[in-house]
Every structure is written in C-alpha cells, then in structure tokens.
Amino acid sequence: KAGVTQTPRYLIKTRGQQVTLSCSPISGHRSVSWYQQTPGQGLQFLFEYFSETQRNKGNFPGRFSGRQFSNSRSEMNVSTLELGDSALYLCASSFGTGGRLEQYFGPGTRLTVT
C-alpha cells in the first residue's frame, strides 16, 4: 500500500506570492490533517479535512486555507506569503475523523520564502 504522498517536495517563493501544496492520503483514508513545522515553533496543527469538510482548525491566520476533494486528496493554500511562512509543511492521513486513530505522515513539502 502506498504511503502518504506530498507534492511538490521543495518550493521557493517570493514574499507576497501565493502557493498551493498537495497531499494524497493512503488509499482508503478519508481524513487529511495539515501541520507546519519550524525550528522555533515546532510542529503546529493547521487544519483537518474529512469528507470534503473542514473539521478542525488551528491557530493560523486566514491566509492559510485548505480544501479536500471527493477522492480525499487535499490541498492547502497560503496567500500573500511572508518570510515567516518558510517551513516544512506536513500532511497526515487517517482512516476516519476524531480521536484514537493512527495518523500517518507524508514526507513533507519544504517551502522557502525569500
């Protein structure tokens, strides 16, 4: 069974631009969560999507948004990029939504904002 895949793996953008990252969950998994990892703040939860609906949201500004498609693939978008948005963006998939479910992470997308 293929694992969680994320594209692209690396991205360089300029301040003010926008970016879209993609995540394909493990086959059969319907929940996708997004996390941001930085050296200063560590791993922080962005949001979770299940059945094309946002179920949970972290403490990030509205510039960060996401969506999920009917095949469970998810995208996250960051508009008006700032230098502080440079980070490793990770997505995790699980079979369902809610607690007490195993969550598997993808390899991440490394975003650099210059």
Add this chain to the structure above:
Amino acid sequence: SQELEQSPQSLIVQEGKNLTINCTSSKTLYGLYWYKQKYGEGLIFLMMLQKGGEEKSHEKITAKLDEKKQQSSLHITASQPSHAGTYLCGADRSNTGKLIFGQGTTLQVKP
C-alpha cells in the same frame, strides 16, 4: 509546546546501550503518539497509546502510557545507529485527532 514536555532534549549514547525518552502532558490525554523523524523528512509512525497502563512494542522500541501521571515513556533496547533521529511525542487532548507535539528528543548513537 510547553503543554507537552519531552526530556531529554538530546541524547548521545554508545551503540548497544539502552535509553529512555519521556513525554509529559500538563492536561488530560486521549491518545499519545510516538513518531521518529530524520532531519528535514516526514514523521514515521511508531506507536499510538490510548489507555492507561498500555504498553506497545515495535522491534526494539517499547512505549508505555501512565494515564494517571499523564506521561509516556519510550524505551529503546540495545540501541543501533539506525535508531538515530528525532523522536516526537504527539498528544490528542481533545479526542478530535488534533495533535499537539513536544519539541522532540534528538538521539545520536555512536558506533
């Protein structure tokens, strides 16, 4: 996050030695997750613990959950260079699947 404390922050051990990493939550846990991360890469799922007293093993790695103390420990027996990396604990404190992570413990294993 200070809400989830991992100790130690870093560890250097000789190959073959045992080691323990701790993860303590300041609030109730509904689930405790352990992951391993190589620098700049994704997280590798190790184990998920749900109930107090639960203990799980994966190869030479064992994790336990002490629900009363809101604490989990990860123990590696007879460490090998392949165990090197950063170990992260994640806690679900709302039973929603939203995880809060500790700052990680970086492990080096000297051959």
